[in-house]
Amino acid sequence: MKLSTKGRYGLRAMIDLARYSEEEPVSISSIAARQDISERYLEQLVGLMKKAGLVQSIRGATGGYVLARSACEISVGDILRALEGSLEPVKCAAFYSEEGCMASDGCVTKYVWQKINESINETVNRMMLDELVRESRTLNPEGELENHKCNA
Amino acid sequence: MKLSTKGRYGLRAMIDLARYSEEEPVSISSIAARQDISERYLEQLVGLMKKAGLVQSIRGATGGYVLARSACEISVGDILRALEGSLEPVKCAAFYSEEGCMASDGCVTKYVWQKINESINETVNRMMLDELVRESRTLNPEGELENHKCNA
DNA sequence: TTCAATTCCTAGCAAAACACTAGGATATTT
């Protein structure tokens, strides 16, 4: 039940992107430098968010990324699902993903997986990106270095 | 954010064990047969639950396993944590596991991981094994074959 | 007392997933 580095790095990157893209597009390299993540790897993560419609890209020099919609309209759930795929703990846990499971009626544990899935989704869908950006500004004020001993 | 086969098989095994161990100890081989899980693998899973104090073993012929306490005192959380280790999505998410993370103060995402962790634990700690046993009897009455096309 | 059934313990191993790295092509500003 662990999140991969995709989810961990990716959420940090999105908070950074939201925070620094208000005036001009933010480049991968600047996020990578601030967040201490490999540029090449980060490229892929941001690519996933673009594919999910969370960010827009501007190509060419002085290009970069901006949010595709307001930070208060992007949930942590949107971000984590873009990065990790469905957050359901077992693939049959979501109501819409029953294909592939022929034992849906007689399966006791499915009920458990669904409850876990629901509680995770409720939590992450409620948390919005703008809250985290505000939190970020409080914890690491402009100009000060962020602390990156923690890779989470 | 997926549960491994340990968690999936193990919970099914525990429901089975609870259901069939009321009169006499249940052997690994009988659980394995009913639940269609490899005996050798199941041994290891039940070993984890023993280590966690959820089941007691009786060695020798006619031996097997019984619950170490009443099914209504064993939560799904107890079982899943015994099998999977902590369910926290990121290793810094639990309040008691801050060691190893030096950035606890300036870490924005930690707040997110803690919220997810809390919601998962609340859900799984609330669900008790006896409920699932009752559910199991309803869905798969005694004597009828269980459906095992689904490996969840 | 022997033997069959059971738990117990550890090691090994193939396959899959993960966490990147690499090499370039394409686009845009200066």
Place this chain on the structure above:
DNA sequence: AAATATCCTAGTGTTTTGCTAGGAATTGAA
């Protein structure tokens, strides 16, 4: 033209997963 970006896909070492295997120890029953 050069510099700075995004974009796309393939490759690759490491770790984790999901088992299998071998055998020792324990106990009830014949």
